[in-house]
Amino acid sequence: MGENLKVVRDATCTFCGCVCDDMHLTVDLDQKRIMKAENACILGKAWFREHGIEERPLALIGGRTATTEEAVEAAAQILAQARFPLIYGLSDTTCEAQRVAVAIADMIGGTVDTTTSVCHGPSGIAFEGVGESTASLGEIKNRADLVVFWGGNPAEAHPRLFSRYAVTPKGMFIPNGRKDRTVVLVDVRRTPSTPAADIFIQVKPRSDFEVLWALRALVKGRKVDPSIERRTGVSLAVLEDLVARMKSCRFGVFLFGMGLTMNRGRHFNSGALLALATDLNEFTHWVAKPVRGHGNVTGADNVVSWQTGFPFGVNFSRGYPRFNPGEFTSVDLLTRREADAALIIASDPADNFPKAAIEHLRRIPVITLDPKATPTTQLAQVAFTTATYGINVSGTVYRMDDVPITLRPAFESPYPSDEQVLTAIRDRVRALLGGNRLPAGAPVAAAS
Amino acid sequence: MGSPLRIVNGRVYDPANGVNGAVQDVCVRDGKIVADVPPDAKRIDAAGMVVMPGGIDIHCHIAGPKVNLARKVQPETHQDDVQLRTRLTRSGTGGTVPSTFATGYRYATLGYTTAMEAAVTPLGARHTLEEFHDTPVLDKGFFVLVGNNLLLYRLLQEGRREELRHALAWWLKVTKAYAPKLVNPGGDEMWKGQRNANITSLDDKIGSFDLTPRRVIAAFIEAGNELGLPHPVHIHCNNLGHSGNVETTLETMRLAEGRRAHIAHIQFHSYGAAAGKSQSNPTSRARDIIEYINTHPNISADVGAVMFGPATIMTGDAPLAYMLRRFGGNKWVNADTENESGCGIVPFRYQDRVYTNALQWAIGLELLLLSEDPWRMVFSTDHPNGGSFMSYPRLIRLLMDRGYRKEQMAHVNQKALDRSALRDCQEREYSLSEIAIITRAGPARLLGLTDKGHLGVGADADVTIYEEDEDKEKMFSAPRYVIKDGELIIEDHELRADHQGRLLHVAPDYDPQIEQVIEPFFEDFYTIRFANYPVDDRYVPNGQIIPTTPSVAAAPATAGTRT
Structure with a gap:
């Protein structure tokens, strides 16, 4: 244990939907590790113990090390060129990041779906x-x-x-x-x-x-x-x-x-x-x-709902939100080979989706944001390493009963947050498209 | 903030400054109304148009936990009413509970620039502010629910009135609320704790507490007045919707004893009971209500008018929503919030042939047509409870156009009209100036927003310009121009810019000792840590604190004992 210890009281565990906010964390700031998590359950203890800082590149493009900026450019190019992109995941990141992800889906006329479509x-x-x-x-x-x-x-x-x-x-x-x-x-x-x-x-x-x-x-x-x-x-x-x-x-x-x-x-x-x-x-x-699983899956439901009127499986290709589970849910979109690009945030579909869906993910350009290497980051064309919410990043998380809680991070990460990366991607895509992409046949007056 | 702007040739309605249709210039610079701008400033020629301050909705439900549940539970209302994205603005969906972006843009396209969300649980404050972040154009605030709060009940039960005041101030400040809100005081505790019971009179005992709604209401009116809040305690009375509830409403207003109080959506609280067999049928007692308000300047109200068509009941009054559930097409949402509130949601439709609905429609109009002081009986539909805010232009036409009103009266249930006095007030027509009062100047004054609701020098440059039209519904449906904080948001009826409005909130002082009373209660009965409860400034990127003028200093509380 290092000399440079800090105690963070009333921190929040984002491992599961209980989102317990009574964690008292003892943090070794030199080692960038959480030594002790008082009040945590066995799952929470493992969550805090396993989220130190690993030596990973900031980003990978086609498997090669890249800067975050280069990866933002590559990701923006993929999304700006895609005709039917899918944005998926979102249940293990903050509402602030979720908000930007839905904004990107709206801007490019893609689909946004969350892990809700495969759980509750x-x-x-x-x-x-x-x-x-x-x-x-x-x-x-x-x-x-x-x-x-x-x-x-x-x-x-x-x-x-x-x-x-x-x-x-x-x-x-x-x-x-x-x-x-x-x-x-x-x-x-x-x-x-x-x-x-x-x-x-x-x-x-x-x-x-x-x-x-x-x-x-x-x-x-x-x-x-x-x-x-x-x-x-x-x-x-x-x-x-x-x-x-x-x-x-x-x-x-x-x-x-x-x-x-x-x-x-x-x-x-x-x-x-x-x-x-x-x-x-x-x-x-x-x-x-x-009883909800992921730490902020309830936040994802809330954000997607307030921005679109629907909780998950929302498509924007006609210029407005449409909801149709089975049509716009990720497993279905991928299994039918419809998506032509995917932005996967804080989720690992390549580990738990059906085989046919994973096979299609291998066929299309995939962008991932994740603190860890996963089967999905390994098949990604562009993979960002991001900081872990609740451990390195503050923001808002909704407990399974819709109660929002603000996170108290334990120590800083050298990696950017999901929100920062998504905001940079959004801004770059907007610049590439000259504003929101309008569907074919949209009224011209609205474009001014 | 936009470039300097001069609006010329328009007929200006600015009742707060005594301007009643005079043709005069309105100048805008740096987000404010100014006396003059340089001659080369951009000009808007408003010939044939009417210039008013931006609209202010004093009572609506547009953001937060219950609103989002109401959105989620009605996907069928979203799919046929969509908001297209433009190059600049976000897409969304409508229905009676639109998505956040659609809410902001649609209010703006009616000429509204400020709206108050009327019922937020303290635990839901953070959620509400997150939705506000995504609700464009409007300046916004919210009323925080305190009338079923169990810690405040404990303090009151023990006679700790000073501490009640400090705790109320604490709750307002840490949630970044605008005003305290009481909803069916005691009703939620009866609902959650007494097998779905409800309060039936001001003197009922509230569950296991040695309290009555009468004591709760009186104490909050007193505390709110002592804190000198810009808007007083905002009260949703007991017995909403029940026949004969007029007595409860009158008694509640009397509890103010000359102090300021605001009664919300008073139409829903103005019912008599029919004699004889049809006792459960309501009758109109609008006359008794409006007579009381006309003669008691300490009382204000928003009308809570009902408009025929789709609506959504969404309320902190959980037992009321349960009563209405059979009208909800088998959908009913109930959501209890620990120590703070209940909540109920039911999709609803008001029908002109249905006796009760027609009576409610008539009472809303009666109240407005019999009101002698438009500054204290202001416009609302309790959106979306009495109807969507998108129906405001039609309600304005009903008030301004007696021919149209008469025509509409012919279509509704005539037995209901027999039980109302609407036929007796057929002559009155609201003037443009009176419309400007009930939709702008009046709400601003009641909310204590001195920079809003008028076009005097120094006011916020929130301006709406309507093309004059005989058809007032058409006129108020689509303003030609809307200026928000000096920026031209709508030009030639189209959205031209996006805009992030402000959060309006209060931050009253309290004795810090009160936290030592509140914290132990959190340890025992909340599931969120006391330290994690206050909402921090990150949720208010664009906030404005409206000052309070307390009549009592934030003196040390008498005791810091554990409750």
Whole structure:
């Protein structure tokens, strides 16, 4: 440990959607490393430990070392010449950077899409269909006496969802913490989260929708046939018991994960769960919350929504925003070989997209912004090394419950931020195009 | 700031300075109205045109967490109403909840240059400022929700009125708000904490607190007046939308006891109850409301008129939105914010054949037509709750053109008109000067914005120039020129430049000791750290602090005890 230590209090961990802002970081400024992250969970500790400064070139063009300025020029040329470019990622960067990324998509008439389209996209679509009763995490801490986790494994994916927000903490109207809550876990298998629950309900794989629909029927006082057990693995008695609990609690919450959204049924599943929460408000207070993965995926949803009216999968080629999941979502655009260039920000699709989509990424010029080398940066024509948000860069991040938090960086990075690189690219593209690109046939008067 | 500019030959309506249609020059330089500019300055020939200060919306919902939820939940309203990008300006989408860029440009294309977002949770302040960053042209501010705040409830319950005032000042300052806002005081706590109950009278007990809405409202009116805020406490009364709520509204105004208070969207609070079987049907009690306001100069209101067509209910009054959910085409959004507020959103459509909707439409017009002081009963639709801001030109025509009004009255539910007094005020027509008051000079005065809403020397150079037209809807739909901070934003009805407006906010003094009362509450009941809660200046690249004139010094609080 070096001599030059600094403590950053109330820093924020951006590893997952919990976005805990009570990190007390001990930083070795000489080594540019975080030695200790007080209050961090096991995932947060690893996040802070692994984000020191690596010796990487500022940028690579075609695999050769380049300056940031040279790479900005190369990236701008690619984007200005592309006819159907895709801008993707954005869930692990600040809202300030996201804002500029959407601006570039608008300027060049491209598509902007975020990792939402491969995680809680179905929940976003369900929201558009039925709405949502929801709450900030503090309401859950202060009031929730019945907590139902559905299709998720917080013990391993969001550990502090248990300890800081929803299970063990004491709250204003939950003075005894865990003792004052009933915790239910619904999943297709036992996980390390199961022991945290008072009631574990194991559903057969691919039958979440049937279980949710049966619950809706029971809540509305309709009859459900006992054969539901054969289909779903859950007996009518168990469902009836759960319904009785849900109707009699004071403040109930569903916290649901990708086990529900990326399963057979997709947005029908999310929609059924959101509708169930709405139905239960006839009897008592009920809310539901998708448990989000990436640190600022919720910020990406918000920024894209306020700038365009739609949360993800937005195309600007006609001169205005259009939303069509399946058409303008990244996996689909790439698999159909439609995109002719891609700007990938803080994301690694080459690691987790379907093979056909990755193959197309290899065919087209790709620009990446990432603090680390990844499979995507390795196939990129232009790869920027950028500073890590929350560790080297300040800015705004939205917690999974839409609460925005300002980051307190721990130490400086020699690399530029995503926002700086994107702003330089935007300005250069604007200069190359002479302003926003207008779609063919746009009224001339508007061009003045 | 643009080059110096002289507007000539226009008929000028500047009621704050007693100018009523006189043909005179208006000179602009460095973003301000000036007495004169050099002879070679650019000229705008406004012959046949009307020159007014830029419009000011005193109460609308255009940015922040609930607005973004309302945007997201209605994609179907965006796809057929798009805002094309130009070489200079960003694209967007419309509907009753437009995207941020579309919001700014569309307000500008109606001649508006300032707008106040009327309900922001303190936790959502940062989000609101981020959206403001992307809302062009307009100067903006927001009212911060404090009427369902549980720490403030605790202080009030314990009789700690001084600390309540300091805490209120702290909340205004750290969120960069413009004014304090009360929404259905007590209602959100009943909603979240008492199985979706609501407040029904000013004397209901608020959940587990030893408090009533009456005490809450009185305390905030007092604190707001003591802080000397440019705009007083902005009140969304209890019982919004309920038949017979007029008594609650009158009682709320009486609580001010001569002190300043502003009642929001008062149309929604002016309902009687029909006698006999149809008790649940509202009737118009606009006359009682307007008589009270006409005779009580301490009270001001914005009307919250209803316009037929699509709307979006979006409110901090969560139980109200729940009541309306069956009209929402199966969509309903509820969003609780810890310790601070509730929120509800329902897509909505006002229909002229529907009794209640027609009555609401009539009451909005009645209030404006019976008002004797246009400076204190100002224009709003509570956008988008009573209708989109894009319907403002039609509302202006309804006020200015009695022939048109009569024609429209023939199309609406006649039983509703029978229960209103609209037929009794058929004669009145608003003059251009009165329109300038209710859409510009009045809101500026009520907001305490001394540099806005007029064209006197030193005023902000926010100027709108309309081509005179018999059809007032057409006239007010598309100004020929709009000047913002001295810059020509709209010329020949088209956007010619982009512009970043200012954030208008207050920064009242408070006793720093109050933080020692607030911080422990955060430790126990918030999920964000106290140190991370205040909004820093980076979110306000272009801010303007409007001064306060406190009647009580920020004296040390009496106790710093843990609550």
